[in-house]
Amino acid sequence: MVDEGGGLIVAELQRGVTFPRGFETGAVRAGIKSKNLDLMLLASDVPASVAGVFTQNLVQAASVVYSKKIVQGGMARALICNSGNANACTGEQGEQDNQEMASLAAKALGVNANEMLVASTGVIGRPMPMEKLRSAIPLLPFELGSGIESDDEAAKAIMTTDTRPKQLAIEIATQAGRVRIGGIAKGSGMIAPNMATTLCFLTTDASIQPLMLQEALSAVIEKTFNRITVDGDTSTNDMCLLLANGASGVQISGGKSLEQFCEALHSVCLHLAKEVVRDGEGATKVAAITVQEAPTEQAAVTVAKTIAESPLVKTALFGCDPNWGRIIAAAGRAGVPFDANDAAVLIGSHPVFSNGRGREFDKAAVHDYLHQTEVEIIVSLGAGTQSATVWTCDYSYDYIRINASYTT
Amino acid sequence: MVDEGGGLIVAELQRGVTFPRGFETGAVRAGIKSKNLDLMLLASDVPASVAGVFTQNLVQAASVVYSKKIVQGGMARALICNSGNANACTGEQGEQDNQEMASLAAKALGVNANEMLVASTGVIGRPMPMEKLRSAIPLLPFELGSGIESDDEAAKAIMTTDTRPKQLAIEIATQAGRVRIGGIAKGSGMIAPNMATTLCFLTTDASIQPLMLQEALSAVIEKTFNRITVDGDTSTNDMCLLLANGASGVQISGGKSLEQFCEALHSVCLHLAKEVVRDGEGATKVAAITVQEAPTEQAAVTVAKTIAESPLVKTALFGCDPNWGRIIAAAGRAGVPFDANDAAVLIGSHPVFSNGRGREFDKAAVHDYLHQTEVEIIVSLGAGTQSATVWTCDYSYDYIRINASYTT
Secondary structure, eight states: OOOOEEEEEEEEEEEEESTTTTEEEEOOSSSSSSSSEEEEEEEEEEEEEEEEEOOOOSSSHHHHHHHHHHHHHHHHEEEEEEEEOOOOOBBHHHHHHHHHHHHHHHHHHOOOGGGGGEEEEETTTOOHHHHHHHGGGGGGGEEEEEEEEHHHHHHHHTTTTTSOEEEEEEEEEETTTEEEEEEEEEOSOOOOOOOOOSSSEEEEEBOOOOOHHHHHHHHHHHGGGGGEEESOOOSSSSSEEEEEOOTTOEEEEEEEEHHHHHHHHHHHHHHHHHHHHHHHTTTOOOOEEEEESSSSSSHHHHHHHHHOOOHHHHHHHHOOOOOOOHHHHHHHHHSSOOOOOOOOOOOOTEEETTTTTTOOOHHHHHHHTTTTEEEEEEEEEEEEEEEEEEEEEEEHHHHHHHHHOOOO | OOOSSSSEEEETOOTTSSSSEEEEEEEEESSSSSSSOOOEEEEEEEEEEEEEOOOOSSSHHHHHHHHHHHHHHHHHEEEEEEEEEESSSHHHHHHHHHHHHHHHHHHTTSOOOOGGEEEEETTOOOOHHHHHHHGGGHHHHHHHHHSSSHHHHHHHHSSSSSSOOEEEEEEEEETTEEEEEEEEOOOSSOOOOOSSSOOOOOOOOSSSSSSHHHHHHHHHHHHGGGEEESSOOSSSOEEEEEEEOOOTOOOOOOOHHHHHHHHHHHHHHHHHHHHHHSSSSOOOOOOEEEEEEEESSSHHHHHHHHHOOHHHHHHHHHTTTTOOOHHHHHHOOOOOOGGGEEEEEEEEEEEEEEEEEOOOOOHHHHHHHHHHSSEEEEESSSSHHHHHEEEEEOOOHHHHHHHHHOOO
């Protein structure tokens, strides 16, 4: 069973959280949203190590405050998640409702309430429709299962303005043996994760102790979900949870196999993070903004995010307009010192700016390049050796349409 | 001539920079833009004290670098400004072109080149069409004049995506005597002034020494132009210049009359700043975002700007959607500590959030309120005693249309 080298064995785009052994999921229509799946339960056969990262927004949903405490304990058994209502800014009633959701789900599943994680997503500031939840939660255990259909329903049940489910499952060989990782994510707007993400739930059948799992997750999220942005707005409900139930019998306890596990977790998270951007509200394309030659990696991230969140850059991306002036202007206001005379900008492989001035370039060719659904912008600051990439999407008419009347 | 009290004597919405005595202006079509006025000269009869504030963007246009030096000398005679080309990111050639603009204009007017200020606005990264400027600049002195028509042409000649000219002139009584202040501004996109503004040119016939003038201007800009935002993008060409030529014979040298002068300057700048927001690209309304009960004034500004620049808040404003969840979520990510349970949000006079939760409110009434062209949002943080207001506009379909293909 022990593989010498690491490496990917299988990657399943149609599979998600039950691809790792010992996990089941089920979803129902509780009626919180008009007619779609809006409530899901994810359960491990046995108590699992749990790690989580949460929004840094000062305004935090009841589920964030609650689940943080469970994660601090290091172990969990299951997760209940609803879409259609964020249960944020709902005061004490919101906290009580969240606790009741946890208790009802734990009772239905036959586990302790303090083993139940809770996540919510949807409109901020509306009371949870508890009557509907009281009817629907007891039905969830009967829906539990594993396989392609269960995975798909779980991924769909957590969507809000998403146009499609986002999931990935992989099997990798580590020095300690083969393990599986699966994940689902949701998110389309209010996306600018800060030490967290929009909702993302990950499972693995590796056996890893909670502190090591938390370190692995935090490091991976920092370079994946924390490097995407749709609109610069950080949600009140961001949460990423990773459950490790040990069902593979493979123990990850450090060294090479931990490294291999982290690499694999990074691949899964990066895929899901980019899926979120690709499905950004109204998005027609994904742009990878790479900043090179920065004094520090954090400085590179800062400049890349400033460019990635510039409405002028994002509208130009929509129009396939090679307007590099907006790119360098955004870089210049990011707060990171550099000399424009040492800086350079490439759109794809086309140099458009260097030595403090625009370069002659084939406008039609760059315009055509920008028509693709995946484009790359590279900004070299000439101020160091560090680099970072941030993924963003464009602003289209549909971004305005989707957001102009979300609550009315 | 000396008035005991201060106060406004006259406010002229149709007048601008030549309402103060001893100033003339003239504008021509140089052909930089397709068919509109795009080059203007503003001249004082005598050498004037000059003060200026400039963009903090690291990437600065040639005109910014150049005019900063003139302002450091404290005195200037005239200003030449073109629209249609920013002469930014144009390297050494751009610096030479800017110097040539100054020299040609100085020669045509018969003054020294080091008395000539230069400002440019328009597309970044294109070489200045110097042949056109060499033909047009010598014509400018023949167009010089004062009065309603001259003012109007000057205000129009500096426009880019603006849909209308922005100007105001006033006469005030100070303890030292009556003085006049006039101003014009341009700007519609790439508006998030940082210690500066988009282009704004102010004149006064008061006599004030340069250091005092600079202090007055810096203090006023901080609370007017630096508190507006259209899209969070700080321009490479931002510049505000104030010329004081003393033609009124009234000396402002401190005390009560300086205070009165500063108040008047504040009114003019605030009017022009709000005009810029009102004419924001695609804007259908202006929103005043007031943050109260903040620990410091700067903290109030930070929270107000974060709300004012949130694409989700701005699209909700367009849709007249009372989506207060986005307002409190933006406040929560601004980096200023507060407890959501102590915070409150009002849309106009309607309380929509307090004590950590949404309040019952008349959705139709708030929706109607948000249909107005001037709306107010008040956020009380419950974390101090300081407050600040930031002015912003909404994001409409037209914002996308205008910006999707600006350079192509």
